[in-house]
Amino acid sequence: MTILEEPIKEVLTLRNYIGGQWVESKGELVDVVNPATCKLIARVPISTREEVDAAVEAAKEAFPDWRRTPPLARARCLFRLKELMEERFEELSRIQTMEHGKTIDESRGETRRGIENVEVPAGIPSLMMGYNLEDIAAGIDEYVIRQPLGVFGIIAPFNFPFMVPLWYAPYAVATGNCIVIKPSPHVPVSQVKLAELLDEAGFPPGVWNVVHGGATVASRMLEHPDIEGICFVGSTAVGRDIIYKKCGETGKRVIAQCGAKNFLLVMPDADIERTMAACMTSFYGNTGQRCLSGANLAVVGEGLSEQEYNTFYKRVVDAFVDAALKIRVGYGLDESVHIGPLQSKDRKERVLGFIKKGIEDGANLRLDGRDIQVVGDWPHTCFLNPTVFTDVTPDMTIGREEIFGPVASIMRARRFDEAVEMIHSNPYGNAASIFTSSGKWAREFQYRVQCGNIGINIGIAAPMAFFPFSGMKDSFFGTLHGQGGEAVRFFTESKVVIQRWF
Amino acid sequence: MSYKGGSETGQSNVTASAVISFAEKLEAESSRFYKALAERFEEKCKEIFPFFAEESDRNKKLITRTYQETISDALEACFSFESMNMNDYTFQTALTQETNLLEALYMAIELEEKAGKFYLDVAERSKSLLATIPHAFRKVAEKRNNRKIRLESLLESRSRRS
Numbered sequence: 013m014t015i016l017e018e019p020i021k022e023v024l025t026l027r028n029y030i031g032g033q034w035v036e037s038k039g040e041l042v043d044v045v046n047p048a049t050c051k052l053i054a055r056v057p058i059s060t061r062e063e064v065d066a067a068v069e070a071a072k073e074a075f076p077d078w079r080r081t082p083p084l085a086r087a088r089c090l091f092r093l094k095e096l097m098e099e100r101f102e103e104l105s106r107i108q109t110m111e112h113g114k115t116i117d118e119s120r121g122e123t124r125r126g127i128e129n130v131e132v133p134a135g136i137p138s139l140m141m142g143y144n145l146e147d148i149a150a151g152i153d154e155y156v157i158r159q160p161l162g163v164f165g166i167i168a169p170f171n172f173p174f175m176v177p178l179w180y181a182p183y184a185v186a187t188g189n190c191i192v193i194k195p196s197p198h199v200p201v202s203q204v205k206l207a208e209l210l211d212e213a214g215f216p217p218g219v220w221n222v223v224h225g226g227a228t229v230a231s232r233m234l235e236h237p238d239i240e241g242i243c244f245v246g247s248t249a250v251g252r253d254i255i256y257k258k259c260g261e262t263g264k265r266v267i268a269q270c271g272a273k274n275f276l277l278v279m280p281d282a283d284i285e286r287t288m289a290a291c292m293t294s295f296y297g298n299t300g301q302r303c304l305s306g307a308n309l310a311v312v313g314e315g316l317s318e319q320e321y322n323t324f325y326k327r328v329v330d331a332f333v334d335a336a337l338k339i340r341v342g343y344g345l346d347e348s349v350h351i352g353p354l355q356s357k358d359r360k361e362r363v364l365g366f367i368k369k370g371i372e373d374g375a376n377l378r379l380d381g382r383d384i385q386v387v388g389d390w391p392h393t394c395f396l397n398p399t400v401f402t403d404v405t406p407d408m409t410i411g412r413e414e415i416f417g418p419v420a421s422i423m424r425a426r427r428f429d430e431a432v433e434m435i436h437s438n439p440y441g442n443a444a445s446i447f448t449s450s451g452k453w454a455r456e457f458q459y460r461v462q463c464g465n466i467g468i469n470i471g472i473a474a475p476m477a478f479f480p481f482s483g484m485k486d487s488f489f490g491t492l493h494g495q496g497g498e499a500v501r502f503f504t505e506s507k508v509v510i511q512r513w514f
Numbered sequence: 515m516s517y518k519g520g521s522e523t524g525q526s527n528v529t530a531s532a533v534i535s536f537a538e539k540l541e542a543e544s545s546r547f548y549k550a551l552a553e554r555f556e557e558k559c560k561e562i563f564p565f566f567a568e569e570s571d572r573n574k575k576l577i578t579r580t581y582q583e584t585i586s587d588a589l590e591a592c593f594s595f596e597s598m599n600m601n602d603y604t605f606q607t608a609l610t611q612e613t614n615l616l617e618a619l620y621m622a623i624e625l626e627e628k629a630g631k632f633y634l635d636v637a638e639r640s641k642s643l644l645a646t647i648p649h650a651f652r653k654v655a656e657k658r659n660n661r662k663i664r665l666e667s668l669l670e671s672r673s674r675r676s
Contacts (some may be wrong), residue, residue, distance in 0.1 A: 014535065101582055117531045121586045347532040474586075 015388075016116060016345040019106045024054040026200055028063060028224060029207040032217025033071035037063055039225060042197060047113040047353045047394035048343040054111075056200045059225040064192070064232040067221040071163040071190035072238050074218025079160050079188040083137045086186055090134040093182075093213035093466030097127050097206075104205055108174050109344035111199040114298050115351040115392065116344055122175045123247065129178040129294065129475035129495060133186035139500045140187055152512045158504035161240040161265075165233035167255070169245040170355055171301045171416075173199035174206065179481060179494035179502075180243040180267070185219055189504045192221045192239070195231045198355060235259045241265030241502070243494060245303075247414075248440070248486045256489035267502060268489040269481065271414045272303045272442030275435045277310045277425070277457070278328055280320075282447035286469070288335040290447070291420075292350075294471030296398050298338055299351050300418040301359070303487070304443045304472045308404070308411060310434060312427040314453075323428065329402055329422055333379050336398040336420070342387035349387050353394035354417060360394050363417030367399055370410040370421075375401040381418060406434045414440070428453060435461055441484030443473045464488060528595040533636050534581045536600055537654075540629055541574035547607040547625065555615050562668065566661055573654045580650040595639045603632040619669040626662035630655050 025041065027034045037057030044054035078086070101123055108119040111378035133139065144155030164184050168177045169401065177193050184191045195203040207222045223229055233239055234255065241264050244255045252271035259266035276294060278287060294306035311328045313321030354360045364382065371377055381399035384392045396418055404411045404421035411421050425431035435444055445467030446457040454468045464482030467473035475481050480493035492502040523589045540553035552563035603629045606621055613621075637648040 014532070098582075115529070115531070117585065120531070120582065124582065124585055236609055347535055348530055350529060 014347045014437075015343065016106060016347065018110060018345065019103045020110055021199065023052050024058045024201065024204075026054055026204050026224060026430075028057070028059060028067070029204070029210075029220075029222040030063070030067045030218075032211060032215075035063075035066075037224065038199075039063070044198065044200060045356075046110050047355055047357075048310070048345075048390055049211045050391045050393050054201050056197050056224045058197065059223050059229050061228060061232040063225075064223055064229050064236065066224045068163055068233075068236050070218040071192055071221055074134060074216055075160075075162055075188075075190050075364070078185070078190060078216060078219050081188070082138055083186070083188075084187065087134045087136050088132050088137075089214040090182055093209060093215075094127055094130045094134065095426060096209040096213055096299055097123070097130065097270065100205070100209070101127075104174065104202060106345060107202050107205055108199075109352070111201045112170070112173055112344075113355050114344050115260045115349060115352050116347065118298055118352075119174075119344065122172055125474075125477070126175045129175070130182045132477040132496065133182040133500070136186040136500070139497065140504065142317040142333055142506070146455070148510070152510060154508065154510045157507050157509065158187070158500070159507050160503065161505055162189060164189050164191050164265075164503065165236075165238050165239045165242045166191060166193045167230050167233065167242065167244045167246070168193060168195050168203070169296065170196040170198045171303075174202040176245050177203060179245075180499060181220065183495075183499035184503045185215070189240075189503050190219045190221075192223055192233065194223055194225060197224060197226055200224050234264075235262065237262075239264065242267075244268045245270075247271050252486065252489050254274050265502060266490045267492065267494055268442045269303065269483055269494065270371050270487050270489065271440055272305070272483075272487050273307045273414050273438050273440045274305060274443045274445070274463075275308045275310055275438075276306045276444070276467075277312050277428075277431050277446045279314060279428070279448035279450065279453055280316055280324055280444065281449040282333055283449065283469075284328065287329050287447040290445075290469070290471030291332060292335050292339065294335070294445070296351050296418045297421040297472065299354050299396070299507075300363075301355060301416050301474070304430065304474055305416075306471060307415065307419075307421060308406075308434075309420060309422045310431045311422065312425045312428055312431050325424060329378065330398075332420070332422065333400055336379055336400055338364060339398050340387050341385065341395055341397050343390055346388055348494075351398075351418065353390075353398055355394070357393050359416065360396055362420060363396060366410055366413070366415045366417070366419060369405070370401050370408065372417075373408040373410065375404045375408055375410060375421070378402045378422075412438060428456070432457075432460055435463065439486040442487035443467065445470055445473060528598040528600065530581070530585065530595065530640075532600070533595050533598070534577060536603070536632070537577045537636075538574050540603075540632065541570040541577070543607055544625060544629065545570035545574075545620070550609055551618055551622070551655055554609070554613075555618070559615070559668065562664060567656060569661075573657065576650055577654065580646055584644045584646050595636065598635065598639065603628050605629070612648075616669065616672060619665055619672065623665050623669065626658050626665060630658040630662065633658060 039057040039059045041055040105119040142156040148154045150375040248270040250267035339350045344352035379400035381397035399419045402422045441463045443465040444463040464484045465473040492498040548567035637651035
């Protein structure tokens with residue numbers, strides 16, 4: 013068992029990063045705990061409304077000069093930031109494992125995704141270009157220019173502490189805006205480590221600010237008159253009923269990427285072996301704490317007789333359970349493990365509640381992850397092994413609601429149409445995947461399914477940085493999405509100019 | 515009936531992180547080994563051993579950089595390296611005061627055999643990941659195989675002399 017060295021050796025007391033300075037907060041300090049070892053790794057402040065105001069003021073003050081900085085110069089800050097992130101790649105990754113619990117491979121993957129979201133907006137001179145047309149009337153030309161708006165707020169979730177803010181922040185600053193980020197207080201360390209690189213990367217003070225905290229900080233960001241827009245990732249309850257609603261009331265732009273209940277369809281012609289590898293990552297990667305995680309596996313019997321379908325269903329279930337049984341659970345810095353703990357004891361309790369409900373509702377508990385088996389001598393506080401329910405129906409709680417843990421629900425769908433109807437009857441629309449060898453079913457799936465991120469023989473349909481991170485129905489609120497060209501449009505206004513010279 | 519969850523710590527389903535760490539250690543140990551041979555047998559093999567040491571340093575950078583540039587949270591990195599037993603690739607590089615050149619060459623050849631097999635095995639199993647990863651492994655496998663050929667040739671010429 014090889015445990016990689018922990019980069020955090022003493023308990024850190026985190027500070028806010030405001031106007032290019034590290035500022036001690038007046039707010040109460042709360043603990044940041046490594047969920048695998050249950051050891052304290054940091055203390056983070058729950059900042060005050062006044063501290064949010066100070067950060068917004070710093071951003072507002074920095075905006076005029078930053079906005080006048082040529083896009084190429086702004087891009088060079090991002091190029092330098094990328095270099096610094098590559099130099100600190102391993103340290104940044106191990107910190108994510110310590111604060112969140114995910115495995116080192118998952119953390120390195122997250123770091124890479126974060127870097128990709130710095131690389132893409134480094135092309136801002138091209139990405140931000142407008143367009144024009146001469147002689148819209150004789151001697152009169154018309155053109156569109158894209159201009160930044162001012163200050164934006166980013167409210168980050170716990171499940172991807174390093175990557176998610178980077179879906180937005182680099183695009184915001186590349187386009188000439190300034191930002192205030194509120195990391196999750198459960199996993200704030202990696203954002204602090206990133207902010208430590210900003211000065212060396214050449215960002216002027218005030219362009220990129222970090223204010224720690226909880227609901228108080230988020231509320232002040234929502235109501236602050238100088239914040240032009242909010243980027244949020246989190247639950248639908250908060251995203252729809254608080255963030256989206258408040259932004260509508262105050263005229264702020266909004267991206268709210270919210271909850272999910274993702275279906276993976278397995279057709280009779282799927283490559284079962286490769287499908288299982290994809291399913292294990294999808295259902296149990298990041299210990300199921302992902303908005304793109306597989307939640308419901310629908311075994312589809314299109315074209316099969318009843319007997320053939322029962323055989324196929326059993327084959328898929330057996331293969332799924334066999335694969336899940338091989339998953340090793342432990343501390344994410346142990347290179348031999350496949351999944352880490354849930355991020356906190358509370359999150360584990362919530363998942364246990366769902367497992368109990370699944371049993372009560374009559375689903376068959378085929379693999380019980382509550383029988384904890386952990387590699388290494390770690391407290392079991394946050395650990396949960398992979399769980400599999402079979403014969404789940406869409407109306408059961410575990411088939412309908414987001415669990416956000418390592419629980420798979422396997423369902424029967426006699427026909428393709430039935431499976432699509434199951435997907436559509438669910439209020440969420442984040443992602444869906446189909447496993448098939450048939451172009452016909454794949455095309456039918458991508459055409460009809462009302463989900464924003466579609467996978468064809470892909471377990472986690474995670475868009476690359478140069479594509480938008482889509483979402484529909486109760487999984488997304490807003491018009492434009494994070495990442496890629498849509499992020500550039502979100503952070504800029506189109507100004508139309510009509511000119512004539514006498 | 516409910517099954518017990520989890521599994522024993524086994525030798526199958528090695529993670530990508532473990533494979534990369536092993537590759538890094540393999541190259542680091544190879545570099546150290548060949549530097550030691552270069553010092554000990556400076557007069558006899560002054561071209562080959564320093565070159566191998568330097569090449570191992572470059573191999574390590576290539577593997578690490580390729581992995582860091584292509585690892586993604588969405589790829590099945592945790593579950594790709596099925597049925598691998600890392601014990602199959604152990605090798606001996608400890609030199610004693612009495613180790614002569616012929617014995618050192620035998621050790622080096624065995625090292626290159628084991629290393630080449632390791633890289634070919636992981637290249638085969640990583641085919642489902644981005645193409646740059648198996649390509650990097652195959653490239654290093656080829657280099658290690660070329661080393662083995664050169665070492666065997668050197669062993670043969672030294673054996674004839676003695």
